[in-house]
Amino acid sequence: MKKSNEIEKYKKHYDEKEFLGKVFKYAKTAGINVVYVGLLLFYTLQNPKLPRKLKNVVIGSLGYFILPIDLVPDxxxxxxxxxxxxxxxxxxxxxxxxxxxxxxxxxxxxxxxLFGEYDEKLLEEINKKINKSKQKEN
Known part of the structure; x- marks a missing residue:
């Protein structure tokens, strides 16, 4: 993950409506994996147990996603x-x-x-990474 000062730079670009708008507008272009990960972060941000420091990480990463001009332009x-x-x-x-x-x-x-019916196998790699990360924390 980028240094915390870089995260701060992107936090100011996060806005719930802009995030959802970009997801709806560019879902097919971004692809199911990008959209799934973004949505997981979006809904995890709403978890009241998520510590403030991690909320900032989520907000910064979603802010980066919202920006059309970044390291590799969307x-x-x-x-x-x-x-x-x-x-x-x-x-x-x-x-x-x-x-x-x-x-x-x-x-x-x-x-x-966004995509209609889809094959959940497309999400397996992401879910495996989540489960692996959870195991490391336990």
Whole structure:
């Protein structure tokens, strides 16, 4: 994950409406994995047990996702969201302990709204990383 001062830089770009707007507008372009990870973070942010420090990490990573101009501009076909996924996955690993079944269920329901029916096997790698990170914390 980027240094904490870099996270602070992106925190100011986070806005719930902008996040959801970008997800709805660019879901197909970003792909199901990027959207799933973003939604997991979004719903985990609503968990009252998430410590303030980790909330800042989530807000910073979602702020990075919202910005169209970042390390790899989102408009570049195929590569545009790879940096976003990397940042979001780093945040996922950090907050994995707080990702509960409610957040997963809400994220998967929203995926159905955005993508229609999809193969849940597409999400296996992400869920494995979450579970592996949770095991490390126990």
């Amino acid at each position: 408009m570049i076909p195929l590569a545009g969201y790879t940096d976003d996924l990397g940042i979001l996955m780093a945040a996922i690993v950090m907050v994995a302990f707080y990702i509960d079944e409610d957040a997963k269920t809400k994220a998967k329901e929203k995926l159905k709204d």
